[in-house]
Amino acid sequence: MGESFDVVVAFWLLALAGSDARCGRLPNRWLVPAVVAVAASSIDDPAILLSAVIATTPYLAGFALNHVGAGDVKLAFVLGGMSADPIAALSAVLLAQITTVAWHVRSHTSRASPHGPALSGAAVLVWAAGG
Structure with missing residues (x-):
């Protein structure tokens, strides 16, 4: 990825995390184009699809149990696909879960919390570490 692309992705992730932290929602208008881009990119690179599916699977299970929202599922698909590395995708998911x-x-709360910030941050940390 080019440096300017990295900056755009960083601001996009900050906007998503901020929206989720404030409103508890990850907007479809910001996620659906990215889902389409990852799906289209996976046509030429099966590692993208595999990574996206690996990152998404735990979130689909959580969604089925009403523990995460559909936005978290879409974000996991996108970030997993963007990693194009199944181990990195799984690492980001695990790190996000540990963070949550x-x-x-630490907060002693039983209230649901937005997961987008943890997942976005975990993906960035894994990518920065070379994953």
Whole structure:
């Protein structure tokens, strides 16, 4: 990825995380084009689709149990696909889960919290570490 693309992705992730933190929603108008782009990119690179599916699967299970929203599922698909690396995708998901659990333990709350910031941050950390 080029440097200017990285900046655009960083601002997009910050906007998504901010929206989720404020409103508890990840807007479709920001996610659906990215889902389409990842799906289209996977035609030429099966690792993109595999990574997207690996990142999405736990969120689909959580969605079926009403533990995460549809926006989290779409964001996981996009970030997994963007990693184009199944291990990196799974690492980001695990790191996001650990972050969310730690936040709940530290805040002593049973209230649902937005997961987009944790997932976005975890993906960026994994990517920065070379994943």
